[in-house]
Amino acid sequence: MEKFTTHNGLVVPLDIANVDTDQIIPKQFLQKTERVGFGVHLFHDSRYLDHAGTQPNPEFILNKPEYADASILLARENFGCGSSREHAPWALQEYGFKVIIAPSFADIFYGNCINIGILPIKLTEQEVELLFQHAGNADLTLAIDLPNNTVSCTTSDGTALNFSFSLNKFQQYSLEEGVDSVGWTLNKLDVIEAFEAKMPVWQ
């Protein structure tokens, strides 16, 4: 996994609550046996006017040319709810998102993001609202500093914004170091074996 330390990027505001993982990557694109090829289908039903995905919907925010280079997704509450499909964060990552900011995330989605190296940032509803107010002109660039847990920017009207966020310690470490979590745990086989030796016979 790539290491994540700091990131500066353009914000695209997706002003919808309860965005579920079926919307992020619809079911018909899950029939792959590899981890690539999902980005083009991200938000397929909103992004394209036709089922085949040949006609981009000009009204959908990701299709507006001024947001083409966005790497930070600003979202509303309960982002990533529903299905546990890791294909959703794969699609977001392949599209180019490195950071997702929302007031709340669904639990499984949040963990899946960290496991693949996307940084999900929880801010307060007021802070998210403030960012939405400034992100509409496609000129909001945020500086994300993971080691210091800060989100900062200067808005077009010259206002300096600084927010802090927190992550569970080990998740923060995993992201910063790009830890192979399976390898990490495999170094503890003795502890796991000791646990197994004590398990009841029926378990």
Next chain:
Amino acid sequence: MAQALTMYEKLWRNHLVEEKAGETPLLYVDRHLIHEVTSPQAFANLRFHNRPVRHPERTFATMDHNISTRSIEINAAGEGAANQLRALEKNCKEFGIQLFGMGHKNQGIVHVMGPELGLTLPGTIIVCGDSHTATHGAFGALAFGIGTSEVEHVFATQTLRQNKAKTMKIEVKGQVGAGISAKDIVLAIIGKTGSAGATGYVVEYCGEAIEALTMEERMTVCNMSIEFGAKAGLIAPDQTTFDYVEGKEYAPKGEVFQQAVEDWKQLKSDPDAQFDAVVTLEAKDIKAQVTWGTTPGQVISVDGVVPSPDDFADPIEKESCINALKYMDLTAGTKMTDIQVNKVFIGSCTNSRIEDLRAAAGIVERFVAQGKKVVDTVDAIIVPGSYRVKEQAEKEGLDKVFTDAGFEWRLPGCSMCLGMNDDVLSEGDRCASTSNRNFEGRQGRGSRTHLVSPEMAAAAALTGHFVDLNA
């Protein structure tokens, strides 16, 4: 005096492999269920790192998500599905995992198959790359969905890193009225909490109305825990649980079973255990439920009307209501019983077990006695949850009840719940579905889903609209 613990805290304590400062706690996984859609990339990574599956005997595979419900041929579901199904066959063979594949007597939807084979036991941790793994919490198992990276972690280590969740007690007091199903109970709970009301929590369902449920009904309740954001749902194991598990193919036998029951009896929350949140419902107030919107929390009693955005004070809920009415093509104030459907789906890991089919067949018989059949404008399919369910239903003649009335009787699988196979809705279709999600496009782009109980779905098929069966 030992500290009073909730069931979740006991399950946690019993599975804690290591808790170290600065690290996310490591939990032991007793049972890993896998299917074709969320496992191939995990197997690919194992191969890349040359790592084995640490406990293949704790791992069980089935094919369910994108298989055809018309044929047991692997190729029948199309090329993409066939590739995944073949990959699962190859992976299970190579890594030594028991697979219940197409045509196998144990094949079925993963959350139907596990419990009916006795793979699901109280006091265990069960995971699967599927968010409806919460189903198995009906047994007093800590069961939850995981992503593919976590599937890989469990393959390689038989453990998982998890942060401790908060606990929520959901008590349903008293007894529900006649004709009210487990699906109505859980939809009413979600309606009360909202679609994200339990994010960050493991919920425990309790109270008289919950204790009175059969195991299959408990599975329906726990299955939908994820639909209001819960990590997992739990119900304390009791005699109903032990009687169900005893004698199942993979369940412990003889003295070991007796020992297990003694251990399982210790799992229930201590009387003075503290929960982080408590939600209470009066069972007698719960009526038959139908969703009107595009999240499971957008639900109302069948004798109600489609809500208006003005009914919601919260700006986000108001906005969600406006969007949902537009997508669902519904007008505020419309009676729920006036909503016409053209598709009916009875199936899914929520409602495809034998008791669900019996309940639906009972309603079908009631309407057939009045000279009714599935209405001409409605396509209705019944998809049993597993081969065993299908066989049992056929033994009882339920398939005949359905087919004589005009339903299609299909082969087991996830089918139209998520529509990964060819059982999809078309743009503008309106479906009464016993599944668990009514998201935009869930059952097909531009299609509209109303979540209901098997009884309500059957009634909708025979009348063309929702019916207040208790009126």
